[in-house]
Structure formats: C-alpha cells, structure tokens
Amino acid sequence: MEIKYFTYTTLFSFSLLAIVGCSRGSDAISADHLQAATVKPVPLIMSNNFTPEGDKTLLFIGQDSDTISDYINSVPEDNIEAVTLYTGLKNADPHKTLKGLFKNVNYGAGNNNFPLTLAESPDAALAIGLAFDNCNQDNHEGNIANGSYDQTIKYMIEHLKSLAPRKVFLRIGYEFDGPWNCYSPQNYIASFKKIAKAIKDQGASNITTVWQSAAWLDSWGNPLYDIRKDTHLDNWYPGDGVVDWVGMSVFFRTLSQWNYVPPITPEKSQKKILDFAKAHNKPVMIAESAPMGIRIGELTAGYIQINQPIAKTPDQIWQTWYQPYFDFIDTNKDVIRAVAYINTHWESQSMWQCQPDIPAGQPGCSQANWGDSRIQANEEIKARWLKQINNSERWIQTSQY
Numbered sequence: 001m002e003i004k005y006f007t008y009t010t011l012f013s014f015s016l017l018a019i020v021g022c023s024r025g026s027d028a029i030s031a032d033h034l035q036a037a038t039v040k041p042v043p044l045i046m047s048n049n050f051t052p053e054g055d056k057t058l059l060f061i062g063q064d065s066d067t068i069s070d071y072i073n074s075v076p077e078d079n080i081e082a083v084t085l086y087t088g089l090k091n092a093d094p095h096k097t098l099k100g101l102f103k104n105v106n107y108g109a110g111n112n113n114f115p116l117t118l119a120e121s122p123d124a125a126l127a128i129g130l131a132f133d134n135c136n137q138d139n140h141e142g143n144i145a146n147g148s149y150d151q152t153i154k155y156m157i158e159h160l161k162s163l164a165p166r167k168v169f170l171r172i173g174y175e176f177d178g179p180w181n182c183y184s185p186q187n188y189i190a191s192f193k194k195i196a197k198a199i200k201d202q203g204a205s206n207i208t209t210v211w212q213s214a215a216w217l218d219s220w221g222n223p224l225y226d227i228r229k230d231t232h233l234d235n236w237y238p239g240d241g242v243v244d245w246v247g248m249s250v251f252f253r254t255l256s257q258w259n260y261v262p263p264i265t266p267e268k269s270q271k272k273i274l275d276f277a278k279a280h281n282k283p284v285m286i287a288e289s290a291p292m293g294i295r296i297g298e299l300t301a302g303y304i305q306i307n308q309p310i311a312k313t314p315d316q317i318w319q320t321w322y323q324p325y326f327d328f329i330d331t332n333k334d335v336i337r338a339v340a341y342i343n344t345h346w347e348s349q350s351m352w353q354c355q356p357d358i359p360a361g362q363p364g365c366s367q368a369n370w371g372d373s374r375i376q377a378n379e380e381i382k383a384r385w386l387k388q389i390n391n392s393e394r395w396i397q398t399s400q401y
Helices: 008-013 031-036 065-074 114-120 140-145 150-161 185-201 232-236 266-279 314-331 379-389
Strands: 058-062 082-088 125-131 168-172 207-213 245-250 284-289 336-342
Touching: 058 065, 058 125, 065 114, 082 114, 082 336, 125 284, 140 185, 150 185, 150 207, 168 185, 185 207, 185 232, 207 284, 232 266, 245 266, 266 284, 314 336, 314 379
Parallel strands: 058 082, 058 336, 082 125, 125 168, 168 207, 207 245, 245 284, 284 336
Antiparallel strands: none
C-alpha cells in the first residue's frame, strides 16, 4: 500500500528550500477610507462537492481492504457509508503504477484491493489517498507537472469516472507538507492543478478534490514543512478554483502521546487549518485519524516515538483520545464535514510493527508506534463508538445524499 512512511532516518538529508514571503505594500489607508469601509460577511460553508446536508458529517472507514472487511464483519451495527484506500501515481505507463486500483497489492500494510472492497460496499463513497511522494524515488511530482504522466492521469480518471454514481474523494498528494513525502511547493501545486484540470476536462463529476495537510507538529529542522509559519499553507495552496475540500490528519489532540514537546501543539496546528478552510469557504475532511500509540485490544497507551505501553482502562483510553476527538469534530461541525477513521490492528502488519523500547526509525520499529486502533477489540470502546457515529442527527447514515 502506497501510504505514509515515517522513515525518520532519512528526514535530515532533505534539501532545504527557501520560502518566499509576501511583502506589505507601503501605501497608507486614509481614515476616511477606513470609516467608509464595510465588513464583507463571511459566506457559509459550501453545500456542493458532496458536502452532507445541514451540519452532518460523513464517516469513512479505512485504510486497507483487510481492515475494512474485518470492520464490516465485526461491527454489523454500523452501516458503511464510505471507505478509504490508497494508490500511487508513479509511472508514465498506467499499467506499471496505480497499484491496488485494479488488483490486489500488499506492501506490508494489509491487502489493498479496490475491486474487493468496492464489491463489499457497493453503495459506499470512496476516498483515495493518491501518492506521488519523492523520497529516494524518481521525481514523480515533477513528472506529473511536466506532462510525463498525462497518459496515466487520463487512464486513472477514466476508471474513477466509471465508478459513478459512487462519490470519489481524491486526496491528491495527501499530506503534502509531511517531511516524509519530500514534496516541494512549486511542483506539488502544479501537479494538483494538472490532475484537477484533467478531472474537469474529462467530465468526471463524481470526483471531488481534497487538499490534505499532515498537520504535523515538527518539521525536523526543515522550514519548508514548518506549519508554524504564517505563510505555510498559502505556500502550498493550489487555489480555490481546483481545491474542493481542505483535509488534514488528526492522530492526536493533545501532547499526551508525545515523549517530547514539539514546536507547536496539536490544537494550534489543527486550528490553523480550520481557519484557512473557513477563510477559503471550503469544507474540511479529517482524512486520516487513529489513536497512535494506543492498543485497544491490550488496553494500553504509550508514546508514538517509542513503544513503552502503560495499562489503561477503557474509560481512560476513551477520555485520552476519543472524547477529545469527537469534541473537536462537534465543536467545529460547521466546517468538519467528513472524517476518515483508520480502524486497524497496525502491529499485525509488518510495516507498522514496533518492538518494545525501540525508538521509531530504528530496526524493529521502522515507522512509529502505531498500536491497535480497532474499536471492536474492546466492547466498551465499541459501544461508545456506536453511540457516537450512529447518531443520525450528527452523522449521515448513507452515501446516497
């Protein structure tokens, strides 16, 4: 599965690219002009591009076919409104990339089988994490931008268009500002625009675009990925004309899962993205979320940077992660209109295994301490989860809206 890679050992070899700031004009505004100025009302969040009605939220379950099948079988009390899978755009020949889209692929993170998952949930909306990351690879974003991958883009969109009336949320170059993806603003923006233009040109009205920030708290010394900067999101933004949804990852709401204090808090990082979406009149999708470092089956919680589990009760786990998570969604229900939850047994998949007391990025814990986020692994957690997401006043109960 071509999904995120927390390969810490390669992060500090990235090239540092300059961020160009905007300068203020020197012309002063007269008092008369200030008095005559009127405040333009902020428009309501848009109701098109598959935004659910009212202030309801659409729930996606992901992120691999095994996980989704297990959820369907283990949590029959929940109707599957939407699912999340991943693929990559990394070759000029469409038959040499787009892994998982037409037949099964497994990179150590579970089976990624679009045909199987879509057959199991024929009415579900589909979110796709479309990767073209560059770390230790060809310059895929550059190849997209210069037209080398045009044939593959056309082939992909033709297929996704054929899935209509199924709704497709295309997360183009998801987590664009995650240091682990090695994107650059110029090529990323050009790539996003090219794919969005192809969607429009091919009349694929069942596809909506998602621009997803990692909302990561530490750029590891690379200013290009530093979300604290005032111009950070502007530097990466492809524009209102091609972005339908603003997305972000939410793996924590507090620093309880961190073993050090990063440069910015989760609350501030995520608020910046919400404020940006509101300013641009875009709905928000929490495109990836899971309680990192928590093992629901074992009832433990620990840090994301090292596996040192501490025993917790179901209520402690709920209060540590789930309650703040749902509070965040409810408090911002005017703008957060879709949520993707990764309901998987991470450490059962070879990519995500993390042995005790081994720091992330080292042999035995190559990525991070992800744990076990299956809500069905504990009956109390499952019951509280169902009480939340089966509330038809808050959560949409069908993809046919």
